Amino acid sequence: MLNFEITGSNDTRSGFGAGLLEAGKRNPNVVALCADLIGSLKMDAFLKEFPERFFQVGIAEANMMGVAAGLTIGGKIPFTGTFANFSTGRVYDQIRQSIAYSGKNVKICASHAGLTLGEDGATHQILEDVGMMSMLPGMTVINPCDYNQTKAATLAIADFEGPVYLRFGRPKVPIFVPADEPFVIGKAWHMHHGKDVTIIATGHLVWKAVEAAQQLEAEGISVDLINIHTIKPLDVDAIVKSAAQTGAVVTAEEHQLIGGLGSMVAQALAVHQPTPLQMVGVNDSFGESGTPEQLMKKYGLESQDVYAAAKRVIAMKK
Amino acid sequence: MALCRSTWLSTLFNKAPTIAASAFSRCNFAALIAFSCLYIMKSTEELSGIAQQVRRDIVRMVHAVNSGHPGGSLGCTDYFVALYFHILNHRPDGFDMNGHGEDLFFLSNGHISPVWYSVLARSGYFPVSELATFRKLDTRLQGHPTTHEGLPGIRVASGSLGQGLSVALGAAQAKKLNGDPSIVYTLHGDGEIQEGQIWEAAMYAAHHKIDNIISTIDVNGQQIDGPTEKVMSLGNLRAKWEAFGWTVCEMEGNDMAEVLKGLTHAKSLTGQGKPIMILMTTSMGKGVDFMEGTPKWHGVAPNDAELANALGQLTETLGDY
Known part of the structure; x- marks a missing residue:
């Protein structure tokens, strides 16, 4: 579960x-x-x-x-x-x-x-x-x-x-992270094992990814959920293994798509395991004033956005 | 205790500071002054001899790779020689990054690396022969000083101007936390203090009463685009630093006896709740007549004929590398 x-x-x-x-x-x-x-x-x-x-x-x-x-x-x-x-x-x-x-x-x-x-x-x-x-x-x-x-x-x-x-x-x-969960620098936290789609999230987007994954699982889509807390050095091994198994990857972060987690995952996959990819993040834009909730919604960083990205990337699979 | 490898100097240098320290501890100022005068008179000539050799090293190093910064290096040679061969309590053998129990030196205007490399090598931090690798591929003697290649004597990278004072202040505070009474020295270009970070650091030092630091500004009045007065006037430097809460001294930087006197005096002002700044007047390119007093030689190397001319003006006292 x-x-x-x-x-x-x-x-x-x-x-x-x-x-x-x-x-x-x-x-x-x-x-x-x-x-x-x-x-x-x-x-x-x-x-x-x-x-x-x-x-x-x-x-x-x-x-x-x-x-x-x-x-x-x-x-x-x-x-x-x-x-x-x-x-x-x-x-x-x-x-x-x-x-x-x-x-x-x-x-x-x-x-x-x-x-x-x-x-x-x-x-x-x-x-x-x-x-x-x-x-x-x-x-x-x-x-x-x-x-x-x-x-x-x-x-x-x-x-x-x-x-x-x-x-x-x-x-x-x-x-939601258990207080006794070990923290190892450079090592991904494999939160949930699944076979249909990989979701890789960092920072505040991890909880959004959990919510999206729950929704997907409720629809019968099996989600491999990975928390990358250490963006550098990136746990390439964990990412590549998961991508090889699911054949579809979503990244999620509260950062520009250029130069963030999504870029780095894309680079790792392109080199080691070319895989369909969708990225959730800010698309070459500055932010603006508003409540955090309003901003996350306007800039497409909600659990619904992660969910939608997962559906898109699954459709990209052969 | 300075541990210098140069045998013809070692006996004198190893003993003199101990005698001076004991004179201090007994508060026997008459004896101290008498001793100091004798010591400085005796050693000044030898230190000036070392400075001749260091100036030869500088022009040879930059000539060999047709790049580097001879002007400021030559101007600050007397300061560096006085510091490394007389003032600093340091351990050239067995360099330790943390420098517990040692005086530390930070070069903030890293482009005058030739003079620093020469003095580090000549005082025993690494083989003098390594000066021949300056600015060449795979060298530890990078264009600007760095810790990255593990060169003994360097504790932080510098070259991007304005950063060295902040780093030195952190090191000085670490010494206080560690109960280490040693002193931290820094050198800056006068053009460099146009950088805003210098003034952030100046304010910080006075606020935190960091009184184990002796900074020096090389006031040669020149920067790349011309005289500082024309490029960006520095105004009244003494008034500026005093207004920021520093004790300010002045020193003639191209007279070995004056440099020794100035640094020794500054040392006597440490531990009084205020950071210390020495405004050191120098002539850029000092020691090579055609390089003196002009920004032209800030970052230009001499050609073969100019090198021969320069070397003709500088005595080979310790043997070229």
Whole structure:
């Protein structure tokens, strides 16, 4: 049965905040920096517990990335916190030279990613961040789907040596990942086994994909459901195996189609296992103001859109 | 303790800082000053000799690959030699990225890599012969400094300007967290401080009272498109940095005795709650008459005749690589 128990509702950024506090307790080298968004990033608990290991940088994200790179020289494990837009596009060159090319153990933690930031509009709704970060050699890119997975991911990256981009969001969403589900960087979570169509989802689209899969299964269509939380390095093996079995693939993400999960899955399939593919994501467009729900509907990121994509791709099978 | 491989210098350099430190600890300032004068007088000549060799290395390196940045490198040679052969407490043997218990240096204007590579090699971080690989395929001596190829002595990539101060501040804060009393040094071009990130970092350093950093700006008044005054006037640098909460010193950067005095003085100002900035006046291309005082040699290599001319003005004191 494709059945995931919803155990509550919370924002993924709170999962980050809880994970950061726990990581700080486990390892005295964990330090945190924030660019004037402590409350938004849920970093208050860490600040309260470890004030001497917390660095307020003010509204100066470029400096924050550099200071974080420097803190690694001396053995610290810095976690930077700001919105996804200011964590990537605004500071791309700082990340490129001082962190990625220099191989620094910095954890770039980015909240309010994507359309679900809502009313603030397109200036803050970054939909290109996964692409930018994934292009950087040596960068690990993770986009967890609920509170539990974000907390687990935060703890996992603290133990992982190397630069990481961790992307999460603002709205409260269902909690459905079991709290004891192991989080392995670079390893897909195979949520449900099926034979007719593969659905591969990341971030907030994972729950939408669950709802779509339930609808498809109710119609007798067997769904292979895969959660890709680590977009880079991509678990190509899991994707190719599933595609070989179902012969039809759908991807779903809260990001541009160009440069996101869909692009990367398409690349992997084209090289290893050419398979009919449909992609759910934002199609070369900026966002706009609105409630998260309105925006997800307008830009085609609802469970109905994943469902429709699955029907289309099944029709493409010979 | 500086551990220099150059045998003709090692005895003097290994002992002098210890004597100086003990003079400090006893607060015997008269003895310290007397000692310092004697020491600087004795060593200045030898350091100037090293600087001659480093300048030869610079022009030979850029000539060999017909690319690179000789102008700023030559202008900052005396600073680098004073730093690596006298001021820094560092371990050229067994380079450690974290640098616990060592002073650290960050070059923010990474394009003057030739002078840094020469000084790193001459002070024992890697074989001097490796200078011949500068900017060539598969080299550890990339056009701009990088950690990517594992070259000992480099702790972060630089070249895209304006980033080094932030990184150095992070490293300085890590030292404080680790209870390490060592000092972090940085060097910047004067044109470089047109980058906005420098001023973000300047504000940050004062706010967090990062007083274990000594930054230096190479004030040579030149950048690629011409004099800084014409391209983008820097205004009153002392007033700017003081307004940002830094202690500001000035230093003549092409006089070895003045550089030693200036860096030693700056060191005495650490630990007082404020970051330290040295405004260092230099002449771009110093030591090679036809390269001096012009932005023309910012990123241009000499041809064969120009190399011969340049080498004729610089004494080979340690042996060419």
